[in-house]
Amino acid sequence: MLVVNHLYSLSRKTQHLAFVLDELTSRGVRVVSAADPALDTETAHGLFLVRVLSAVAEIEQTGALADRRDRRRHDQQSADESPLAG
Template identity: 90%
Template sequence: MPPVTCDPRSPRDTHPRTRCSIRVGLYQRWPTLRESDHLQTYVASQPGWHIALRSSDYASGGTLKRPGLQRILAAARSGDIDVLVVNHLYSLSRRTQHLAFVLSELTSRGVRVVSAADPALDTETAHGLFLVRVVTAVAEIEQTGAVADRRDRRRHEQLSGDESPLAG
């Protein structure tokens, strides 16, 4: 008897004939072989999980216009995946607004989002969802600070001309 597809958030029966088959999507931005192995090992460690979709991009996390990410969102909309596993949440987006949109798109369609690098970042629980939002807010603050630092450095260079601040 083939495995039955079921809701990944429902309690699973441990009887082998009724074990649920959880369809997993893997997403990587700037994938590496080590990260791919880590994600596959993580999925293999979860009872009833199997990889239904692998998707990746070589693109900035500052945009949602990435073909691999769009494939993941399309799979969620069509009900082809139950869980999305990423190594780090910033693989989905480095912008809080974008990440909130992606998480909303996925969770509103019943797709659970899990970080393999930090399993506490799991949208299945209220605590995990809270941590996801805090981590993304901190990432945006860090990004905003880095942009401001670069802007200030350029402004300082323009005002001081070519003169080095260490020149005598």
């Protein structure tokens, strides 16, 4: 049994987390979250929750990266349009 505090301790990427979980479970290792006992790879329900939550986490991370990229682009455009620029 592998007990993690949170699933993102294993990976923040959905594909990588799925790979790690498949590798562990194929070797008979049960993965359990200490923070949320319902996230237990020994049950079909727990494995489903693990995969859904990891997908949501990756979507949130992708959105945060896009927000930062948009903010930088906006800041750059604002600086380029400034009468003090250049």
